[in-house]
Amino acid sequence: MADTPRRPTIGVVGGGQLAWMMAPAAARLGLPLVLLASPDDAAAALVPDVIDGRPDADGLRALAAACDVLTVEHELVDLDTMEALEAEGHPVRPSAATLRVANDKIRQRELLAEHGVPVAPWTVAADLAGIEAFADEHGWPLVLKRPRGGYDGRGVWIADDVDAARAVVDEVAGEDLLVEPKLPIDLELAVLVARRPGGELAIYPAVETVQVEAMCREVVLPAPVTNELASRAEEIGQRVAEAIGSVGMLAIELFVVDGEVLLNELAARPHNAGHVTIEGSVTSQFENHLRAVADLPLGATRRRVAAAVMVNVVGEEDDPRDHLAAGLDVDDVSVHLYGKAARPGRKLGHVTATGPDVAGARQRATLAARRLTGGTPA
Amino acid sequence: MADTPRRPTIGVVGGGQLAWMMAPAAARLGLPLVLLASPDDAAAALVPDVIDGRPDADGLRALAAACDVLTVEHELVDLDTMEALEAEGHPVRPSAATLRVANDKIRQRELLAEHGVPVAPWTVAADLAGIEAFADEHGWPLVLKRPRGGYDGRGVWIADDVDAARAVVDEVAGEDLLVEPKLPIDLELAVLVARRPGGELAIYPAVETVQVEAMCREVVLPAPVTNELASRAEEIGQRVAEAIGSVGMLAIELFVVDGEVLLNELAARPHNAGHVTIEGSVTSQFENHLRAVADLPLGATRRRVAAAVMVNVVGEEDDPRDHLAAGLDVDDVSVHLYGKAARPGRKLGHVTATGPDVAGARQRATLAARRLTGGTPA
Numbered sequence: 001m002a003d004t005p006r007r008p009t010i011g012v013v014g015g016g017q018l019a020w021m022m023a024p025a026a027a028r029l030g031l032p033l034v035l036l037a038s039p040d041d042a043a044a045a046l047v048p049d050v051i052d053g054r055p056d057a058d059g060l061r062a063l064a065a066a067c068d069v070l071t072v073e074h075e076l077v078d079l080d081t082m083e084a085l086e087a088e089g090h091p092v093r094p095s096a097a098t099l100r101v102a103n104d105k106i107r108q109r110e111l112l113a114e115h116g117v118p119v120a121p122w123t124v125a126a127d128l129a130g131i132e133a134f135a136d137e138h139g140w141p142l143v144l145k146r147p148r149g150g151y152d153g154r155g156v157w158i159a160d161d162v163d164a165a166r167a168v169v170d171e172v173a174g175e176d177l178l179v180e181p182k183l184p185i186d187l188e189l190a191v192l193v194a195r196r197p198g199g200e201l202a203i204y205p206a207v208e209t210v211q212v213e214a215m216c217r218e219v220v221l222p223a224p225v226t227n228e229l230a231s232r233a234e235e236i237g238q239r240v241a242e243a244i245g246s247v248g249m250l251a252i253e254l255f256v257v258d259g260e261v262l263l264n265e266l267a268a269r270p271h272n273a274g275h276v277t278i279e280g281s282v283t284s285q286f287e288n289h290l291r292a293v294a295d296l297p298l299g300a301t302r303r304r305v306a307a308a309v310m311v312n313v314v315g316e317e318d319d320p321r322d323h324l325a326a327g328l329d330v331d332d333v334s335v336h337l338y339g340k341a342a343r344p345g346r347k348l349g350h351v352t353a354t355g356p357d358v359a360g361a362r363q364r365a366t367l368a369a370r371r372l373t374g375g376t377p378a
Numbered sequence: 379m380a381d382t383p384r385r386p387t388i389g390v391v392g393g394g395q396l397a398w399m400m401a402p403a404a405a406r407l408g409l410p411l412v413l414l415a416s417p418d419d420a421a422a423a424l425v426p427d428v429i430d431g432r433p434d435a436d437g438l439r440a441l442a443a444a445c446d447v448l449t450v451e452h453e454l455v456d457l458d459t460m461e462a463l464e465a466e467g468h469p470v471r472p473s474a475a476t477l478r479v480a481n482d483k484i485r486q487r488e489l490l491a492e493h494g495v496p497v498a499p500w501t502v503a504a505d506l507a508g509i510e511a512f513a514d515e516h517g518w519p520l521v522l523k524r525p526r527g528g529y530d531g532r533g534v535w536i537a538d539d540v541d542a543a544r545a546v547v548d549e550v551a552g553e554d555l556l557v558e559p560k561l562p563i564d565l566e567l568a569v570l571v572a573r574r575p576g577g578e579l580a581i582y583p584a585v586e587t588v589q590v591e592a593m594c595r596e597v598v599l600p601a602p603v604t605n606e607l608a609s610r611a612e613e614i615g616q617r618v619a620e621a622i623g624s625v626g627m628l629a630i631e632l633f634v635v636d637g638e639v640l641l642n643e644l645a646a647r648p649h650n651a652g653h654v655t656i657e658g659s660v661t662s663q664f665e666n667h668l669r670a671v672a673d674l675p676l677g678a679t680r681r682r683v684a685a686a687v688m689v690n691v692v693g694e695e696d697d698p699r700d701h702l703a704a705g706l707d708v709d710d711v712s713v714h715l716y717g718k719a720a721r722p723g724r725k726l727g728h729v730t731a732t733g734p735d736v737a738g739a740r741q742r743a744t745l746a747a748r749r750l751t752g753g754t755p756a
Contacts, residue, residue, distance in 0.1 A: 006699075023402075325384070336406045
């Protein structure tokens with residue numbers, strides 16, 4: 001592993017809201033950022049140093065030449081080039097190997113089941129016969145997932161019966177599908193883990209994530225579960241981080257089913273489930289991502305408040321910036337608007353409320369988020 | 379008063395650390411910023427839109443042409459031009475009239491004493507005779523202040539006797555001096571007030587400020603005083619804000635002498651005493667400055683934590699960025715480095731620690747700040 005300079009320039013692949021939220025943390029720590037992004041991307045408004053390009057071989061090599069350490073805000077990068085850069089001695093954090101696991105839901109299950117991480121029953125099927133065989137054992141409905149490239153519900157289907165499964169098989173045209181039973185989920189959790197190159201870890205307390213139409217809509221800190229269940233989730237977080245050798249932030253999404261915690265998905269980067277750490281925790285996930293990637297001591301992951309709830313501002317017709325006054329006219333909310341053009345279904349921002357209890361924080365964050373999308377004041 | 383557009387572009391005079399800390403707050407709210415500054419200034423690293431100029435007539439007019447609302451991060455601006463811009467209908471917040479009072483310690487005392495704000499005994503003297511007459515009544519030592527342009531102890535002298543006073547009179551060569559007794563100060567407080575154009579106010583709980591060599595070194599939230607004394611300070615804050623018609627943030631520095639709260643100085647902008655609000659309060663002073671200036675509802679000023687202590691990182695020989703790892707290796711501190719070149723005596727950053735009690739937070743913030751300037755780890 002190459003040594004990290006004392007004050008490394010950090011190259012970030014991507015310029016969306018995750019890079020946008022890294023920017024103030026990097027500025028505070030005096031760590032220069034350079035982005036591989038479009039000059040129109042959200043983060044370019046806060047980071048003057050932007051390489052206009054895509055995460056292909058040319059783009060990644062240009063970024064590597066401009067930075068000391070390379071990291072990502074999304075996983076859709078050319079991993080062969082990332083691997084080649086590593087082989088040439090360029091620090092890539094997380095590594096290409098970690099990203100390969102995070103990017104591939106099948107590889108994830110294979111590797112993590114070996115490391116004792118509990119996962120739901122699963123199989124890989126490339127045709128209807130394989131899916132039907134799994135259904136014979138576990139029953140319908142099933143969840144069918146593309147192993148790569150899905151997010152916010154894209155690349156995931158619920159098949160209630162064999163006809164629905166056939167339609168998915170036809171759509172993916174011979175690609176492998178990950179097949180799982182549709183579980184009776186009690187609730188969903190996420191655990192965030194920051195990890196340095198040498199293995200030092202910092203684990204955030206588990207949060208509850210609430211999905212609406214397969215998109216994360218709400219995050220609750222602390223998760224409303226027993227200490228035992230939260231500890232179990234946090235242990236899984238640590239086990240996963242160590243198994244895949246993550247560096248930087250790692251988000252582990254988990255299902256709680258019948259009192260058991262099961263792996264759902266991974267993301268080897270800051271994650272929507274961790275936005276609540278900006279106000280709710282001593283150190284935000286964005287700051288800890290940069291500290292980990294720059295191989296600096298990690299910050300405390302403890303809660304700074306009794307309760308914090310984050311609600312996403314998801315685009316409808318209106319631009320939330322046109323409703324800022326209404327959104328801010330709610331006591332004790334922190335509004336984050338990403339500066340992206342409004343489009344139905346697009347994540348345009350989020351609101352976090354903190355306070356002595358979850359119920360009050362949720363009510364305030366929900367009200368502000370609804371007002372920002374032009375909803376009737378309640 | 380001109381109407382403020384729904385999403386105003388805010389023009390900021392200055393590009394130092396105060397504008398630098400406004401930038402993330404502005405980004406989160408989707409409020410575009412434009413700075414009148416040098417492209418080398420700290421804030422230019424986070425704000426792409428910089429008008430390279432000085433706060434003179436040309437600079438201010440260029441800034442006004444590029445923004446909907448004009449504000450300041452320092453008071454050394456051409457007030458005649460600010461006044462002319464107001465007369466032409468351009469929103470200037472705070473107003474030139476407010477800045478004239480904030481800039482002039484004599485005018486301040488005249489106006490505020492009329493409004494019932496308690497001030498120490500004072501006089502204005504342009505020669506030694508006037509100073510001696512005041513000393514006959516109040517005794518030596520005296521504090522002599524230039525009415526305008528001083529900060530961090532510049533333009534302030536302690537005169538122990540008539541010879542020392544003569545040296546100051548000679549130095550200022552016939553300028554008026556504000557003369558006050560050197561008070562037996564128990565401690566110093568600051569109160570921060572956000573105020574909108576229509577008069578809506580939000581007052582932060584009083585903080586204690588600790589000065590070293592006349593420069594603010596440490597700020598403690600909440601101030602270690604009785605509720606009665608804190609309320610008295612906050613009442614004075616409100617009275618001052620209303621008397622001078624401030625818009626945006628106003629910082630009121632106060633002395634506690636013999637259980638009485640007395641006005642010391644004003645600043646009509648975010649202030650070093652309010653950096654602690656970033657981690658310590660529901661809404662930071664920087665966000666509330668922008669909300670006030672943009673005529674948006676103000677955010678809650680309540681504490682988010684039991685205790686928060688800020689310690690300034692004041693330059694010695696070393697660049698604090700070279701000691702980042704040591705500074706971050708202290709539990710529960712938030713490090714803010716302004717990206718300014720190191721110079722002895724220059725404010726290069728600050729550290730805030732939060733926690734259940736002031737003593738622990740102070741210890742951690744002090745340790746991290748000392749390490750960042752190359753001090754021996756304790």
